[in-house]
Amino acid sequence: MSKQEKQAQPKLIKVSEETHAKLAGMAKWNEPMDRVIQRLTLQTKGLEDVVAGQSSICFIDGQDGRLLYRGYDIDDLAQKSTYEETAYLLLNGHLPTSSEVRAFASDLASKRLIPSDVISILTTLPRNCDAMDALRVGVAALGIFDDPMYTQHERAVSIAAKVATVVAAIHRHKHDQEILPPKEDLSFASNFLYMVTGEVPSEADTKLMDVLLILHADHELNASTFTARVIASTLSDVYSAVTGAVGALKGPLHGGANEKVVEMTSEVGSPDKVDAYISSKLANKQKITGFGHRVYKTMDPRAKILKDMAHKFAKSDKEKEALQILEKIEAIMKSEKNLYPNVDLYSGLALNHIGVPSYLFTPVFAVGRAPGWLAHVLEQYADNRIIRPRAEYVGPLRSKYVPQEKRTSAEVKQ
Numbered sequence: 001m002s003k004q005e006k007q008a009q010p011k012l013i014k015v016s017e018e019t020h021a022k023l024a025g026m027a028k029w030n031e032p033m034d035r036v037i038q039r040l041t042l043q044t045k046g047l048e049d050v051v052a053g054q055s056s057i058c059f060i061d062g063q064d065g066r067l068l069y070r071g072y073d074i075d076d077l078a079q080k081s082t083y084e085e086t087a088y089l090l091l092n093g094h095l096p097t098s099s100e101v102r103a104f105a106s107d108l109a110s111k112r113l114i115p116s117d118v119i120s121i122l123t124t125l126p127r128n129c130d131a132m133d134a135l136r137v138g139v140a141a142l143g144i145f146d147d148p149m150y151t152q153h154e155r156a157v158s159i160a161a162k163v164a165t166v167v168a169a170i171h172r173h174k175h176d177q178e179i180l181p182p183k184e185d186l187s188f189a190s191n192f193l194y195m196v197t198g199e200v201p202s203e204a205d206t207k208l209m210d211v212l213l214i215l216h217a218d219h220e221l222n223a224s225t226f227t228a229r230v231i232a233s234t235l236s237d238v239y240s241a242v243t244g245a246v247g248a249l250k251g252p253l254h255g256g257a258n259e260k261v262v263e264m265t266s267e268v269g270s271p272d273k274v275d276a277y278i279s280s281k282l283a284n285k286q287k288i289t290g291f292g293h294r295v296y297k298t299m300d301p302r303a304k305i306l307k308d309m310a311h312k313f314a315k316s317d318k319e320k321e322a323l324q325i326l327e328k329i330e331a332i333m334k335s336e337k338n339l340y341p342n343v344d345l346y347s348g349l350a351l352n353h354i355g356v357p358s359y360l361f362t363p364v365f366a367v368g369r370a371p372g373w374l375a376h377v378l379e380q381y382a383d384n385r386i387i388r389p390r391a392e393y394v395g396p397l398r399s400k401y402v403p404q405e406k407r408t409s410a411e412v413k414q
């Protein structure tokens with residue numbers, strides 16, 4: 001066998017019998033075991049399909065487009081649950097009884113107020129700074145000023161409660177408006193909208209906010225949750241884990257996408273311009289935001305729910321036209337690229353409808369995702385081993401150290 005042929009051969013990794021048995025369960029139809037081992041143990045770029053740990057929090061079926069939190073279907077939760085109940089479910093592993101949910105909701109409500117030191121820090125930030133940068137500062141500051149006597153679980157509830165207050169404070173400070181203290185008698189969703197807009201929202205807007213929070217509450221080992229788990233696995237604290245997660249969520253490939261969808265909708269302008277717009281983007285090999293997903297190979301179930309809701313809430317001409325534009329893009333992406341919408345395609349429409357400005361979309365995503373991050377961090381602590389993978393080294397092995405004065409640029413770049 002020539003050197004080239006040898007290099008083209010898949011590298012085989014020896015695995016224990018136990019690992020072999022586990023990997024066998026992950027084989028695709030008719031896939032030879034060597035291929036499975038190579039696929040799951042070697043470096044697929046971006047860790048695609050790599051199973052990085054066990055979890056009983058969230059299940060995604062990417063082929064059938066199903067999403068379960070603790071076994072409960074997202075369709076049921078979006079229709080029948082509330083943010084409070086879903087957060088309890090994620091954090092505690094079971095649906096609460098009515099007295100449990102009442103106690104949890106009042107605990108959350110009592111923890112909404114953020115320390116005045118955190119407000120002082122947030123109000124020293126430039127009004128035009130990125131809202132996710134400000135949120136990162138706010139969560140990090142909570143780690144210093146939150147009640148030091150909290151248990152680990154109380155800390156998790158406190159963060160879930162306070163992230164919303166931090167986000168609303170960032171928004172009010174940006175617009176030089178009074179920062180509103182939370183109202184304990186409102187539901188989580190209603191109070192959040194109240195703290196942002198200054199008005200107690202209608203029942204319909206509260207329901208929409210509630211559903212948006214539920215839909216974003218968890219999504220298995222997405223980039224920000226994985227970041228949180230890696231940080232927790234070093235036995236660092238919960239605030240550090242959530243601060244790191246906020247940093248990961250900021251990226252446009254993760255949390256920033258729905259804001260870009262709203263920009264794209266107004267760039268397109270009207271439904272008759274969709275064809276030309278998308279063709280030119282695809283011809284230039286540009287990605288269309290709101291489409292594609294690492295796990296879903298069909299329509300993201302959250303996108304389905306949001307699209308159905310959009311048909312009900314979109315009443316103004318502007319909203320109806322935006323919906324038509326998105327649906328037209330959806331049809332073209334399906335026929336041209338066989339790509340389906342992800343959660344971000346229709347969520348911006350819903351957020352704008354309830355008065356959340358586009359620049360606040362990613363921070364609102366963080367408000368929704370906080371219970372998921374926290375459930376994963378607690379799960380990590382409960383059965384911890386430091387997350388410390390290996391890299392396949394592809395650099396030089398025998399570099400010769402040449403003293404600075406004798407180095408040529410060719411040697412340095414070798």
Ligand SMILES: CC(C)(COP(=O)(O)OP(=O)(O)OC[C@H]1O[C@@H](n2cnc3c(N)ncnc32)[C@H](O)[C@@H]1OP(=O)(O)O)[C@@H](O)C(=O)NCCC(=O)NCCS
Pocket residue numbers: 046252253254257286287288289290291292293294295337339342343344
């Ligand atoms: C979500 C996302 C980051 C997943 O990335 P990934 O699993 O690494 O997938 P890739 O970027 O490798 O995409 C695989 C192929 O589909 C194409 N593709 C994926 N998403 C696409 C999109 N939104 N528009 C056009 N083409 C897309 C890629 O160009 C690539 O094609 P190629 O194999 O011919 O090069 C990716 O689909 C994306 O960037 N989408 C747009 C941003 C977005 O909506 N993010 C929100 C995620 S919830």
